[in-house]
Amino acid sequence: MYNKTMNKFNKQFFVDKLLSFSPRQGENALKTADYIEKILKKHKVSFVLEKFQINIPLLRATLNVDGKKIPCEGCSFASGKITGNEAIVSSLIPSRFLINFSNINFNPKCDGISVSNFYFSPAIAVSRKDIPTIVNAKKVFGQIESIKYKGQSRQILAGNTHSPKNIIFGHYDSIGMGAVDNASGVAVMSSALINDSDLLKNNLFVFDGNEELSYDYPTYWGHGYRVFEKRHKIILKKAKKIFVVDCVGNGKTNIINDQKIINLAFPIYSIEKLKDKIFIVSGSMEKLRRVYHSEKDIAKEIKKLFLNEAEELLVRELRK
Numbered sequence: 001m002y003n004k005t006m007n008k009f010n011k012q013f014f015v016d017k018l019l020s021f022s023p024r025q026g027e028n029a030l031k032t033a034d035y036i037e038k039i040l041k042k043h044k045v046s047f048v049l050e051k052f053q054i055n056i057p058l059l060r061a062t063l064n065v066d067g068k069k070i071p072c073e074g075c076s077f078a079s080g081k082i083t084g085n086e087a088i089v090s091s092l093i094p095s096r097f098l099i100n101f102s103n104i105n106f107n108p109k110c111d112g113i114s115v116s117n118f119y120f121s122p123a124i125a126v127s128r129k130d131i132p133t134i135v136n137a138k139k140v141f142g143q144i145e146s147i148k149y150k151g152q153s154r155q156i157l158a159g160n161t162h163s164p165k166n167i168i169f170g171h172y173d174s175i176g177m178g179a180v181d182n183a184s185g186v187a188v189m190s191s192a193l194i195n196d197s198d199l200l201k202n203n204l205f206v207f208d209g210n211e212e213l214s215y216d217y218p219t220y221w222g223h224g225y226r227v228f229e230k231r232h233k234i235i236l237k238k239a240k241k242i243f244v245v246d247c248v249g250n251g252k253t254n255i256i257n258d259q260k261i262i263n264l265a266f267p268i269y270s271i272e273k274l275k276d277k278i279f280i281v282s283g284s285m286e287k288l289r290r291v292y293h294s295e296k297d298i299a300k301e302i303k304k305l306f307l308n309e310a311e312e313l314l315v316r317e318l319r320k
Contacts, residue, residue, distance in 0.1 A: 008043065011187040012302070014039070014190060015179055015184060018035070018186065019298065022178055023174055023175060023177070024174040025212070030151075030153075030209075032173070033154050036186065040194075045193060045200070046158070046200075047156050047158040048156075050154060050157060050231065051152055052153055052155070053150070054152065054153045054210045054224075056215075057147065058146070058147045059075070059076075059145065061073060061074030061143065062143050063142040064140070064141045065133055065137045070126060073125045074123070074125075074146060075118050075119065075123050075124065076118060076120065077119070078119075078144075079122065079144055079147075080121070080144055082140070082143075083140065083141055084140055085104065085134050085137055085140045088103065088105070088131065088135060089105045091114060092107065092109070092289075095118065096218055099217075100121050102119075103119065104126060104134060105117065105123060105125050105126075106128045107125075107292060108128050109290050109292075110294055111127065112127055112294040113126060113294055116293050118220055120218075155207065155208050155224060156207040157206055159199070159200040160200065160204050164235060164239055165203060165239065166202070166243060166317075167204045167206060167243070168189055169206045169208060169243070169245070170186050170189045170246065171185075171208040171211030171246070172186045172209055175213070177296075177297045179301055180248075180250045180283065180291065181247045181293070182245075182246050184249035184307060185247065185310075187307065188245055188248055188249070189205050191311050195311075199315065208228070211223070222266065222267040222268065226267075226269060229268045236270070237274070241317070242278045243280075244280050244281065245282075246282055247285075247288050248306065248310035249283055249301075249302035249310060250283040250302055250306065251286075251306060252283065253281065253283060253306060253310040254280075255280070255281050257275075257276070258280070261282075262278050265282075266280070
């Protein structure tokens with residue numbers, strides 16, 4: 001059972017606060033970092049800031065179908081036009097298969113506009129409910145403006161930065177609201193180190209601000225993790241275990257060592273060498289698909305029971 005004495009930190013309030021900065025990209029991600037730092041200072045947790053430069057797309061998109069405007073979101077690193085309905089694809093198809101092809105995409109599991117994948121050619125995401133209209137249309141015209149934003153991100157490092165036994169990662173940026181992905185993971189990490197400060201002696205908690213988007217080709221996600229890897233190869237190599245807390249609180253917590261999941265959640269350069277000690281801490285992937293990278297990924301998707309379970313299981317692993 002969850003230790004009810006671990007009550008210094010209100011994870012659900014913390015999630016709500018992070019959602020107030022959503023979507024957590026660019027300046028909003030920096031505001032999120034400011035808040036995390038404020039909370040750590042409040043609880044007298046020492047931390048180190050590591051800044052790095054980022055490039056992310058700022059997007060505007062429109063879609064006109066037989067003279068009617070269809071709600072949509074841009075999801076490409078390139079500006080351009082889409083004429084016609086010949087390339088309509090499910091976003092459940094991994095982006096690597098269509099990375100260079102213009103398309104209109106939809107998440108068949110989500111009722112909203114789910115910006116699941118990004119592409120290096122003009123692409124637009126729509127709701128699955130609008131697919132019949134688009135498929136049967138005589139004239140389809142979409143336009144995407146993608147502007148490269150050059151800015152700064154930061155990683156917040158709390159704990160043992162020299163010789164950690166375990167390293168725990170979680171990203172605080174988001175596409176869409178990002179309650180499950182990944183305000184929940186950041187809340188669990190924050191609660192764990194605040195409720196049990198002894199964990200900081202032998203473990204390193206890394207809060208990353210640039211996981212979702214970058215111009216890295218073709219693996220555009222996970223940029224911040226690769227920045228950390230370049231700077232801290234030695235401690236990554238020496239650490240006993242690496243935990244990535246991503247998308248918890250929406251179902252039973254799983255701690256898994258599965259290379260397919262690791263490739264998605266923690267795509268670092270040395271993944272083949274380190275894969276045996278990388279563990280992903282996550283909740284229900286099926287439930288996540290229903291709200292993934294959309295405005296539907298809100299606080300009600302998260303249950304207190306599962307947040308507490310995720311924290312308890314993570315702490316148990318770190319105490320081994």
